[in-house]
Amino acid sequence: xxxxxxxxxxxxxxxxxxxxxxxxxxxxxxxxxxxxxxxxxxxxxxxxxxxxxxxxxxxxxxxxxxxxxxxxxxxxxxxxxxxxxxxxxxxxxxxxxxxxxxxxxxxxxxxxxxxxxxxxxxxxxxxxxxxxxxxxxxxxxxxxxxxxxxxxxxxxxxxxxxxxxxxxxxxxxxxxxxxxxxxxxxxxxxxxxxxxxxxxxxxxxxxxxxxxxxxxxxxxxxxxxxxxxxxxxxxxxxxxxxxxxxxxxxxxxxxxxxxxxxxxxxxxxxxxxxxxxxxxxxxxxxxxxxxxxxxxxxxxxxxxxxxxxxxxxxxxxxxxxxxxxxxxxxxxxxxxxxxxxxxxxxxxxxxxxxxxxxxxxxxxxxxxxxxxxxxxxxxxxxxxxxxxxxxxxxxxxxxxxxxxxxxxxxxxxxxxxxxxxxxxxxxxxxxxxxxxxxxxxxxxxxxxxxxxxxxxxxxxxxxxxx
Amino acid sequence: xxxxxxxxxxxxxxxxxxxxxxxxxxxxxxxxxxxxxxxxxxxxxxxxxxxxxxxxxxxxxxxxxxxxxxxxxxxxxxxxxxxxxxxxxxxxxxxxxxxxxxxxxxxxxxxxxxxxxxxxxxxxxxxxxxxxxxxxxxxxxxxxxxxxxxxxxxxxxxxxxxxxxxxxxxxxxxxxxxxxxxxxxxxxxxxxxxxxxxxxxxxxxxxxxxxxxxxxxxxxxxxxxxxxxxxxxxxxxxxxxxxxxxxxxxxxxxxxxxxxxxxxxxxxxxxxxxxxxxxxxxxxxxxxxxxxxxxxxxxxxxxxxxxxxxxxxxxxxxxxxxxxxxxxxxxxxxxxxxxxxxxxxxxxxxxxxxxxxxxxxxxxxxxxxxxxxxxxxxxxxxxxxxxxxxxxxxxxxxxxxxxxxxxxxxxxxxxxxxxxxxxxxxxxxxxxxxxxxxxxxxxxxxxxxxxxxxxxxxxxxxxxxx
Numbered sequence: 008x009x010x011x012x013x014x015x016x017x018x019x020x021x022x023x024x025x026x027x028x029x030x031x032x033x034x035x036x037x038x039x040x041x042x043x044x045x046x047x048x049x050x051x052x053x054x055x056x057x058x059x060x061x062x063x064x065x066x067x068x069x070x071x072x073x074x075x076x077x078x079x080x081x082x083x084x085x086x087x088x089x090x091x092x093x094x095x096x097x098x099x100x101x102x103x104x105x106x107x108x109x110x111x112x113x114x115x116x117x118x119x120x121x122x123x124x125x126x127x128x129x130x131x132x133x134x135x136x137x138x139x140x141x142x143x144x145x146x147x148x149x150x151x152x153x154x155x156x157x158x159x160x161x162x163x164x165x166x167x168x169x170x171x172x173x174x175x176x177x178x179x180x181x182x183x184x185x186x187x188x189x190x191x192x193x194x195x196x197x198x199x200x201x202x203x204x205x206x207x208x209x210x211x212x213x214x215x216x217x218x219x220x221x222x223x224x225x226x227x228x229x230x231x232x233x234x235x236x237x238x239x240x241x242x243x244x245x246x247x248x249x250x251x252x253x254x255x256x257x258x259x260x261x262x263x264x265x266x267x268x269x270x271x272x273x274x275x276x277x278x279x280x281x282x283x284x285x286x287x288x289x290x291x292x293x294x295x296x297x298x299x300x301x302x303x304x305x306x307x308x309x310x311x312x313x314x315x316x317x318x319x320x321x322x323x324x325x326x327x328x329x330x331x332x333x334x335x336x337x338x339x340x341x342x343x344x345x346x347x348x349x350x351x352x353x354x355x356x357x358x359x360x361x362x363x364x365x366x367x368x369x370x371x372x373x374x375x376x377x378x379x380x381x382x383x384x385x386x387x388x389x390x391x392x393x394x395x396x397x398x399x400x401x402x403x404x405x406x407x408x409x410x411x412x413x414x415x416x417x418x419x420x421x422x423x424x425x426x427x428x429x430x431x432x433x434x435x436x437x438x439x440x441x442x443x444x445x446x447x448x449x450x451x452x453x454x455x456x457x458x459x460x461x462x463x464x465x466x467x468x469x470x471x472x473x
Numbered sequence: 474x475x476x477x478x479x480x481x482x483x484x485x486x487x488x489x490x491x492x493x494x495x496x497x498x499x500x501x502x503x504x505x506x507x508x509x510x511x512x513x514x515x516x517x518x519x520x521x522x523x524x525x526x527x528x529x530x531x532x533x534x535x536x537x538x539x540x541x542x543x544x545x546x547x548x549x550x551x552x553x554x555x556x557x558x559x560x561x562x563x564x565x566x567x568x569x570x571x572x573x574x575x576x577x578x579x580x581x582x583x584x585x586x587x588x589x590x591x592x593x594x595x596x597x598x599x600x601x602x603x604x605x606x607x608x609x610x611x612x613x614x615x616x617x618x619x620x621x622x623x624x625x626x627x628x629x630x631x632x633x634x635x636x637x638x639x640x641x642x643x644x645x646x647x648x649x650x651x652x653x654x655x656x657x658x659x660x661x662x663x664x665x666x667x668x669x670x671x672x673x674x675x676x677x678x679x680x681x682x683x684x685x686x687x688x689x690x691x692x693x694x695x696x697x698x699x700x701x702x703x704x705x706x707x708x709x710x711x712x713x714x715x716x717x718x719x720x721x722x723x724x725x726x727x728x729x730x731x732x733x734x735x736x737x738x739x740x741x742x743x744x745x746x747x748x749x750x751x752x753x754x755x756x757x758x759x760x761x762x763x764x765x766x767x768x769x770x771x772x773x774x775x776x777x778x779x780x781x782x783x784x785x786x787x788x789x790x791x792x793x794x795x796x797x798x799x800x801x802x803x804x805x806x807x808x809x810x811x812x813x814x815x816x817x818x819x820x821x822x823x824x825x826x827x828x829x830x831x832x833x834x835x836x837x838x839x840x841x842x843x844x845x846x847x848x849x850x851x852x853x854x855x856x857x858x859x860x861x862x863x864x865x866x867x868x869x870x871x872x873x874x875x876x877x878x879x880x881x882x883x884x885x886x887x888x889x890x891x892x893x894x895x896x897x898x899x900x901x902x903x904x905x906x907x908x909x910x911x912x913x914x915x916x917x918x919x920x921x922x923x924x925x926x927x928x929x930x931x932x933x934x935x936x937x938x939x
Binding site: 133 | 613
């Protein structure tokens with residue numbers, strides 16, 4: 008009839024081994040309709056396995072329709088069970104699609120990455136451990152689309168205290184990061200072709216996310232104080248207006264109150280919602296943190312925040328603070344999109360915030376980032392005297408450096424990379440190209456002072472050759 | 474001028490207290506453009522705080538554009554900083570929108586919920602703890618859209634071993650649950666109005682998710698062996714075909730190989746993708762688990778799986794196994810939608826699978842669920858002799874019970890609820906209404922044998938009165 012082989016000490020159970028081989032032979036047409044199989048006793052004896060093993064394999068195959076048994080006359084291959092064109096085993100991709108996050112030895116001035124080695128990981132580990140040990144079983148069940156009440160509750164108080172955000176826990180939806188918060192906003196409110204007014208430049212990721220929701224982006228230029236609100240086009244209705252008022256991304260301006268009021272009045276007059284991405288606002292080095300725009304007009308602003316910058320990107324915890332009129336619609340959408348965000352992480356974070364762990368961490372990190380920023384400014388001044396200008400440095404994990412006479416083309420970036428330093432051009436995030444050729448975003452959050460110094464030295468060496 | 478009050482032992486720093494009060498008075502128009510503020514020395518003396526505190530508050534307000542200082546002549550309210558129609562504090566929602574997951578005392582035969590009190594939570598807690606203690610800092614950084622290689626690697630082997638899924642790790646994308654996997658599929662492949670062929674009934678949640686992606690659903694009836702593939706409409710092209718071949722949801726049929734081949738041939742002939750939702754397939758009580766449809770045609774099937782049923786819904790970890798031709802497109806979409814799924818949870822799960830913890834847990838739970846199912850079948854037989862029929866019980870966390878002469882209307886469900894038992898009608902998930910009035914889905918995964926017995930008794934009592 009046909010040969011089967013079984014391996015006794017394999018991870019794959021004997022039943023499964025027999026089942027798989029017979030099944031494949033039927034599918035591939037090696038065993039044809041009507042063909043009679045060995046009896047279970049015969050096959051068991053052939054393979055030196057117990058008869059029950061063969062019986063179970065046959066039963067399984069019969070249950071799935073591959074075999075039919077006739078009382079007394081044996082077991083046969085069923086009709087219509089062969090697949091003529093069963094494909095051969097799939098091949099692995101020839102080259103991995105993954106981009107290496109950091110090639111070894113390269114100093115990358117990537118923005119948005121906090122000091123990963125300073126994370127209070129022992130504390131977080133203990134919180135996970137304690138939660139798994141002590142929490143009621145029900146926390147492992149499905150939750151609500153808007154997220155854990157524990158986190159929304161402590162977060163609403165945290166946001167009021169630190170950011171002047173005015174909301175109750177019902178207005179919050181916990182998301183898997185700021186990107187999902189923006190995606191839900193676009194998906195909920197945009198019809199393909201709808202106008203979205205944005206700062207220009209705006210993060211390339213967010214351009215993509217808004218466009219994936221059908222947005223037609225209308226750029227408004229940015230100066231050292233953020234979006235130039237007097238240039239907002241008022242001829243046609245916009246559905247959303249996207250801003251980063253605490254620290255314009257990437258140029259770093261802080262939007263003054265007059266422009267904030269201008270935005271709110273525009274939104275109120277036209278019915279457009281303002282989307283406020285309040286990233287990195289906690290790390291303001293001059294004075295205390297700037298208050299949110301949301302606090303000025305809670306029913307006109309969709310506020311987006313994230314723990315990626317102040318804790319760790321890997322957690323993927325962000326949130327939306329919504330006008331009351333949008334709560335039901337957004338909850339329904341979050342339910343359809345992914346049900347709700349993971350619960351354990353939310354409960355650990357809630358505990359961490361409630362016990363002031365987060366604020367303590369932010370305070371420490373702010374000191375650290377201020378030192379790192381100062382080191383970067385000092386190194387740039389030493390290596391590029393009179394040749395560069397620093398801006399956007401009041402807040403956050405990056406500053407903007409502009410170099411006279413150097414355009415950061417692919418070619419220049421490659422020669423920098425060749426000496427072991429990676430820079431991120433502002434131009435990548437520009438909608439209207441050509442205005443930011445000489446500027447790079449220099450992130451310092453996850454670089455030591457030594458790495459910063461070495462990185463700037465390498466820049467100097469590479470740029471000398473250009 | 475105006476009164477400020479400060480509270481010395483408040484959580485809110487003194488600087489912030491002063492800042493907030495002045496800011497609000499300016500915004501509300503109580504302090505007008507050009508008005509001169511007390512000098513920092515005067516205000517500090519008034520409030521019995523250090524002059525530096527007031528200085529910092531003023532500087533912050535100046536940085537945000539609320540105040541302007543003139544060398545030597547004092548500090549003034551800036552122009553254009555009042556908001557005429559600043560809204561009053563937002564009100565909490567009058568009634569909470571949240572549905573109580575389980576009202577106290579009610580025995581709910583909800584499906585899809587595993588035995589939450591049997592979760593190996595101590596083990597999971599230890600894994601989180603060890604990961605936070607020992608892992609390199611880089612794991613807390615941004616990751617790749619497709620998810621952690623560690624999890625995709627062990628998962629590809631797990632799926633081959635247990636489900637006959639043929640894939641390499643590159644074909645896997647880790648999602649936040651099966652719902653997101655389906656959403657990504659719809660969002661990537663559907664244009665509004667595209668035809669999607671589905672089983673009828675199909676989970677109400679998934680109906681909504683597909684429709685949110687613009688799907689026009691074309692129902693195909695289901696019998697005790699799943700989708701009746703001969704009834705698939707062949708007159709018009711469909712983009713996707715959604716099936717649950719291992720355990721039709723909710724009716725519980727297992728799709729025989731002839732119908733599977735029919736599906737594959739249909740898909741190959743028309744270019745349509747099959748979406749296989751392989752939920753609960755691990756808990757097959759008769760024989761070993763049924764092999765996946767994906768294994769028959771890896772380039773034609775989009776395979777969706779989840780750890781919600783075999784571990785815990787709260788984790789929100791699911792995955793897609795994709796044809797090679799779709800990998801790049803889906804990764805890009807996942808990146809735009811939420812960047813990637815949370816990393817710590819993925820690494821903990823990878824470790825748990827790699828060390829056979831998951832397979833051990835599944836084996837134990839299968840025994841447990843088989844007992845619970847047997848208890849339910851026995852109780853139903855004792856309480857409803859000759860009045861009911863059980864089906865779809867070969868696999869999973871629920872069975873279907875059909876009661877002669879009882880239609881599960883809202884009214885009947887309410888009287889059941891009144892005596893403390895909650896049932897879930899099949900009709901809720903039907904696209905064509907009216908065919909499943911007498912059937913309920915009875916989940917037993919998270920109910921003890923005592924609760925099952927008590928629940929059926931309550932049903933008997935309530936249905937007697939009808």
